[in-house]
Amino acid sequence: MRTAYSPDQIRTAEAALMAGLPAGTLMQRAAAGLAVVCARLLTGAHGRVYGSRVTVLTGSGDNGGDALYAGARLARRGARVVAVLAGSRTHEGGLAALLAAGGRAVAFTEEALGLVGDADLVLDGLVGIGGGGALREPYGTLASATADTPALVVAVDVPSGVDSGTGLVAGPAVKAHVTVTFGAYKTGLFVDPGATHAGMVELVDIGLRPHLPGPDVAAPADGDVAALLPRPEAESDKYRRGVVGIAAGSDTYTGAAVLSAGGAVRAGAGMVRFASSAEPVRLVRARWPEVVTTILDTASGVSLDAIGRVQAWVVGPGMGTGTEAHAVARAVLSAEVPVLVDADGLTIVAADRALLRRAAPTLITPHAGELSRLLGVPRELIEARRLEHVRRAADELGVTVLLKGSTTLIAETGLPVRAITTGTPWLATGGTGDVLSGIAGAFLAGGLSAYDAASCAAHVHGLAARVAARGGGTGKGGGAGGGEAPIAALDVAEALPAALRML
Numbered sequence: 001m002r003t004a005y006s007p008d009q010i011r012t013a014e015a016a017l018m019a020g021l022p023a024g025t026l027m028q029r030a031a032a033g034l035a036v037v038c039a040r041l042l043t044g045a046h047g048r049v050y051g052s053r054v055t056v057l058t059g060s061g062d063n064g065g066d067a068l069y070a071g072a073r074l075a076r077r078g079a080r081v082v083a084v085l086a087g088s089r090t091h092e093g094g095l096a097a098l099l100a101a102g103g104r105a106v107a108f109t110e111e112a113l114g115l116v117g118d119a120d121l122v123l124d125g126l127v128g129i130g131g132g133g134a135l136r137e138p139y140g141t142l143a144s145a146t147a148d149t150p151a152l153v154v155a156v157d158v159p160s161g162v163d164s165g166t167g168l169v170a171g172p173a174v175k176a177h178v179t180v181t182f183g184a185y186k187t188g189l190f191v192d193p194g195a196t197h198a199g200m201v202e203l204v205d206i207g208l209r210p211h212l213p214g215p216d217v218a219a220p221a222d223g224d225v226a227a228l229l230p231r232p233e234a235e236s237d238k239y240r241r242g243v244v245g246i247a248a249g250s251d252t253y254t255g256a257a258v259l260s261a262g263g264a265v266r267a268g269a270g271m272v273r274f275a276s277s278a279e280p281v282r283l284v285r286a287r288w289p290e291v292v293t294t295i296l297d298t299a300s301g302v303s304l305d306a307i308g309r310v311q312a313w314v315v316g317p318g319m320g321t322g323t324e325a326h327a328v329a330r331a332v333l334s335a336e337v338p339v340l341v342d343a344d345g346l347t348i349v350a351a352d353r354a355l356l357r358r359a360a361p362t363l364i365t366p367h368a369g370e371l372s373r374l375l376g377v378p379r380e381l382i383e384a385r386r387l388e389h390v391r392r393a394a395d396e397l398g399v400t401v402l403l404k405g406s407t408t409l410i411a412e413t414g415l416p417v418r419a420i421t422t423g424t425p426w427l428a429t430g431g432t433g434d435v436l437s438g439i440a441g442a443f444l445a446g447g448l449s450a451y452d453a454a455s456c457a458a459h460v461h462g463l464a465a466r467v468a469a470r471g472g473g474t475g476k477g478g479g480a481g482g483g484e485a486p487i488a489a490l491d492v493a494e495a496l497p498a499a500l501r502m503l
């Protein structure tokens with residue numbers, strides 16, 4: 001599991017580590033690691049470090065110091081290094097080291113701005129974990145210039161303009177190809193929009209690990225998900241593997257039902273029971289003959305008694321928001337098993353929050369718009385401050401929350417937020433969320449906690465989308481020349497077995 005920490009956690013750990021070391025040791029460790037990565041990138045792109053052009057954007061804090069010492073190391077290997085001094089102060093030791101190694105330094109001017117475009121590699125040492133709010137000038141202008149340069153852009157610790165504690169970008173920000181971060185990952189590198197600005201993130205060990213507390217955010221890798229997933233054993237039967245109930249679809253919206261059921265079937269549920277009105281039941285039976293279906297008669301009040309035992313429920317996709325749908329949601333949420341609420345189910349609980357007051361675990365899977373209705377907060381604010389709002393939703397609603405997005409976030413009170421980055425932009429298409437609900441429902445029924453079921457489902461869903469976009473599933477999303485192509489939601493369900501085999 002890759003783990004990330006808030007700037008306060010990092011500073012506390014650094015203080016503890018520094019207490020036992022000569023002054024400046026950590027900065028030297030950081031700069032050495034940074035220079036190694038830069039040298040490797042330059043060698044990869046141009047065959048050598050010697051003669052390459054490096055521009056160091058230098059702010060007034062220690063982030064600038066790291067960049068200057070790394071610039072000095074590159075200058076000693078023959079790189080032509082120029083530092084653009086953008087701050088009101090400059091790290092003295094770092095500047096002296098750069099000049100002694102044959103580098104140059106210039107003040108910020110229009111001309112200096114040209115050095116961003118003329119470099120082979122730009123090192124962003126404007127601000128690190130000490131940054132706050134939108135970048136002031138001239139930092140903002142320099143950060144914007146990194147978007148247009150043909151150079152490799154390497155951010156020092158954090159891309160300047162990205163809030164290291166939240167991933168928030170409040171103005172111009174450096175868009176890096178690679179971010180070299182020190183000691184531990186910073187939360188803002190895992191959460192969009194910060195994660196996108198960071199590019200590939202490389203961690204340089206400076207000895208911080210023994211001093212770190214429990215993480216702020218954690219990003220599971222394939223192996224972590226594989227270890228969590230329920231695997232059938234010799235004595236497993238369909239009941240032990242987990243029976244998931246799905247209450248989804250309506251005579252108006254039938255597709256969501258087929259997709260949610262498909263997600264559950266392909267993710268390995270022992271059995272899927274499906275309950276809805278006649279038309280979605282007919283279509284689910286036609287597409288997934290292994291699903292056991294029940295036509296719900298809502299005329300005389302909803303009862304789930306005839307459906308048989310389930311270990312978890314999924315409620316909401318395509319079910320509508322009328323009186324009958326409300327009655328179904330109420331019946332499902334009064335069951336004493338874990339329940340996943342999605343889509344129309346979220347609209348229903350937004351209007352009747354009391355439905356979420358229950359003893360068994362509840363997982364909700366909103367996108368930013370649905371969370372906006374649940375919290376009464378504008379959608380744009382949720383998009384900009386995803387971490388804050390996913391946590392707030394978990395605390396306020398007392399449930400596990402999976403917030404969909406380019407990085408999916410999962411929050412439960414008292415636990416690190418999980419960040420899932422396996423997705424692809426091709427996933428932003430209608431119906432993929434319905435597939436996710438089925439996958440997570442299958443994992444809940446298989447015995448995972450809501451937190452782990454949500455994390456594993458989002459991870460596997462993202463992998464399946466990638467497989468499908470490359471044409472590797474049985475879906476029809478095959479891209480020419482090994483590239484990626486658009487996918488349909490059912491392709492994601494069909495690619496699940498291939499994705500699970502990859503773990």
Ligand SMILES: NC(=O)C1=CN([C@@H]2O[C@H](COP(=O)(O)OP(=O)(O)OC[C@H]3O[C@@H](n4cnc5c(N)ncnc54)[C@H](O)[C@@H]3O)[C@@H](O)[C@H]2O)[C@@H](O)CC1
Binds near residue numbers: 063131182206
């Ligand atoms: N503390 C440590 O032990 C270590 C720190 N290291 C480096 O030190 C960095 C932190 O250094 P600092 O605490 O000096 O802080 P930074 O260098 O990250 O930034 C602080 C400076 O930026 C200015 N600033 C803040 N927000 C700004 C904005 N929006 N626009 C323009 N200027 C802004 C501040 O006025 C201050 O001068 C880390 O990110 C890392 O790069 C590393 O050398 C490893 C060891």
Ligand SMILES: [K+]
Binds near residue numbers: 125127156157158159
């Ligand atoms: K930086």
